Amino acid sequence: MSEKWFVGVDIGGTTIKMAFVNSYGEIVTKWEIPTNTSDAGKHITTDIARAIDEKCEELGQGKSKLAAIGMGAPGFIEMKTGFIYHAVNIGWRDFPLKDRLEMESGLPVTVDNDANIAALGEMWRGAGDGAKNLLCVTLGTGVGGGIVANGQILHGVNGMAGEIGHITSIAEGGAPCNCGKTGCLETIASATGIARIATEGLEKTPTSKLQAIFDEAGAITSKDVFDAAATGDSLANEVLDEVCFHLGLALANLANALNPEKIVIGGGVSKAGDALLNKLEKQFKRFALERVAEGADFRIATLGNDAGVIGGAWLAKQG
Amino acid sequence: MSEKWFVGVDIGGTTIKMAFVNSYGEIVTKWEIPTNTSDAGKHITTDIARAIDEKCEELGQGKSKLAAIGMGAPGFIEMKTGFIYHAVNIGWRDFPLKDRLEMESGLPVTVDNDANIAALGEMWRGAGDGAKNLLCVTLGTGVGGGIVANGQILHGVNGMAGEIGHITSIAEGGAPCNCGKTGCLETIASATGIARIATEGLEKTPTSKLQAIFDEAGAITSKDVFDAAATGDSLANEVLDEVCFHLGLALANLANALNPEKIVIGGGVSKAGDALLNKLEKQFKRFALERVAEGADFRIATLGNDAGVIGGAWLAKQG
Incomplete structure (x- = not known):
């Protein structure tokens, strides 16, 4: 079986940065989509799931190439459950980010806050x-x-x-x-x-x-x-x-x-x-x-x- | 097979505190021996090994009752190897504490500094x-x-x-x-x-x-x-x-x-x-x-x- 890729997602108030990353931490491809904060941010997980599907198609890769999603979000996050209590810039309040995105993407999702994933990135490859x-x-x-x-x-x-x-x-x-x-x-x-x-x-x-x-x-x-x-x-x-x-x-x-x-x-x-x-x-x-x-x-x-x-x-x- | 005990050892400049502790963190028995700082502290590991043997005998327990030793020592310690660079109060300098005590006691030994094992003790049972x-x-x-x-x-x-x-x-x-x-x-x-x-x-x-x-x-x-x-x-x-x-x-x-x-x-x-x-x-x-x-x-x-x-x-x- 060929090497799997991991999806990195970094959610900000205006754009969502996304990338497929291989198991050595090398970026295969990266892109951005706008952060849709309308309706208290409820469309964001659908936008991310769709962007992943479209990128797979563009690269001629089946979804099975992807192993999991790891994402950073601003605000107060319950790490184990991936539940967002409040993210002012996005509009989320009591939003089950992990559960929603897992359902819509069909991939396992891990969530942490944005400062922490930046630190992990610098640890791994920076x-x-x-x-x-x-x-x-x-x-x-x-x-x-x-x-x-x-x-x-x-x-x-x-x-x-x-x-x-x-x-x-x-x-x-x-x-x-x-x-x-x-x-x-x-x-x-x-x-x-x-x-x-x-x-x-x-x-x-x-x-x-x-x-x-x-x-x-x-x-x-x-x-x-x-x-x-x-x-x-x-x-x-x-x-x-x-x-x-x-x-x-x-x-x-x-x-x-x-x-x-x-x-x-x-x-x-x-x-x-x-x-x-x-x-x-x-x-x-x-x-x-x-x-x-x-x-x-x-x-x-x-x-x-x-x-x-x-x-x-x-x-x-x-x- | 009956429950194993763990040996806790806390080395200070004047006394060495010792205890047999069960797997729930309860002290079975505790005692002290003097810290023999003569000859740059080279007798200390023998003293500890002997004290453990004597206590087993006193309690009518075979050595097989003991699973391992965990000890705290003052000074600069290389945790992985249990090597003491320098412990002023004891006299050790470049002393292979873990290796010595493992050889003399026949038990696996883990070493950390004294402030850290106190913190672990308070975490576990305090x-x-x-x-x-x-x-x-x-x-x-x-x-x-x-x-x-x-x-x-x-x-x-x-x-x-x-x-x-x-x-x-x-x-x-x-x-x-x-x-x-x-x-x-x-x-x-x-x-x-x-x-x-x-x-x-x-x-x-x-x-x-x-x-x-x-x-x-x-x-x-x-x-x-x-x-x-x-x-x-x-x-x-x-x-x-x-x-x-x-x-x-x-x-x-x-x-x-x-x-x-x-x-x-x-x-x-x-x-x-x-x-x-x-x-x-x-x-x-x-x-x-x-x-x-x-x-x-x-x-x-x-x-x-x-x-x-x-x-x-x-x-x-x-x-």
Whole structure:
């Protein structure tokens, strides 16, 4: 019998990323379909099942070529049952995602949250390089996380494990966070946080290059801050020092507890590459135990948007 | 064939705790032998093997009643091979603990560090109550930790996982820690840390009841601080507020990443019971995500000195 493929599915608020992945984690083919959020998201599982059938036909493959589906979705998920309590961006509420998609696709389905499947993808085929103890941090609009320990993704008792973005960095007087608390790491080390801190800094340092950008565009982005820092702008560098201090401290504290082999930084902010990693590692080493720092290797995520579908396929492969 | 027993061994700097434990985690018999640290600890494995044989004889049981040995030891341990790189209190350096004891006892041996087997013991038969996601913190002379996730103890890439005591609580200007860093949680939430903070507080608040104790005994203990706090002493209460702030923050940050079902507090300081837990939980709830706080149940460790031998037996049972 020829090798089976696994279906990786990464559901976002606007598009659903899909791929057929072989048992070595190589993408055979990948594509996207729009996320149909009408009628509280009830058409999504049909859309996915149909897209799989159409792709099989297009490739001249029978459905029997596919072994299973692994998918990531946003929101609060009951992992064992694949039941979604609430996914704001999609419209699902008390939605039996696994059961529905199994019925419509005829394939076994495993569900996890989107940050976790991205971490599994990076572990399998990306910057994680097969490391069985892995910390994945996604610095995007928010700060997400996925923790792999002993080769397994951690879920915790009610699916909340990996919420690295809500580690408290500033115990008192920090900026308000979407979660209802204040001073969360997400308010500092996300793209939004970096832009906020830089904008606030303009009051004290109006001579910064960032002022002209702010005046012209009406706002500063985290990319503007990295660009300005690269040209020696002092405000931009102070902002990055502050961001890396808090991120390095939070990751060192986690690493003292988890002793990871790889710390993988992904998301839009990670595009800054070494400009981010160099400052970050310096702070990390201040606060991590020496042997913990020796064991931990910082990497920028390498799979980009493919991390989710590859991690989904990993999930499917594990069953 | 009748039920087998497991041998739990907990090696400390002055005594070795030993027990025969049945497959339900019940102690059949327990005893102690002195730790013979002469000749760089080379007699210890013989002492343990002999103590096991003698106890079998005393109980009228053949050696075949015993299935395996699980032991905890201090120091840096390579878990898979049971090799001890360095154990300061014992004198071992590059000592093949597992191999030696297997040869001398004729039984399979599993080795882990002492904080981890205590956590496993509390998971199996103590305050952990079988919870598969468990954070164990030992507040003694230092601050130790053991993390159980998905029912497994976490070791990390080089055996350092669980070093909760070296989470940095005060990033700048903290007290020096034995690990070489400053401001570690251990400098604050250990018995030593509590005594230090209270002693330093006397300068500003010499009217505290603790002053009289200090004058008479030449030192304050953490128990003195809890006793004085119970009678309303304001310095003592301020010290405990500070300790619980830092401990609550560190545990909430860990819990946001690990989402544990139980947080078990052990060690000498935990004898303060509710006086500690009430303040601690209040701080924890300030900094943990709501759903994380809902999932986490604080408990005082219940097994005391037996945690290690029971956890050792658990290890032995898992093989």
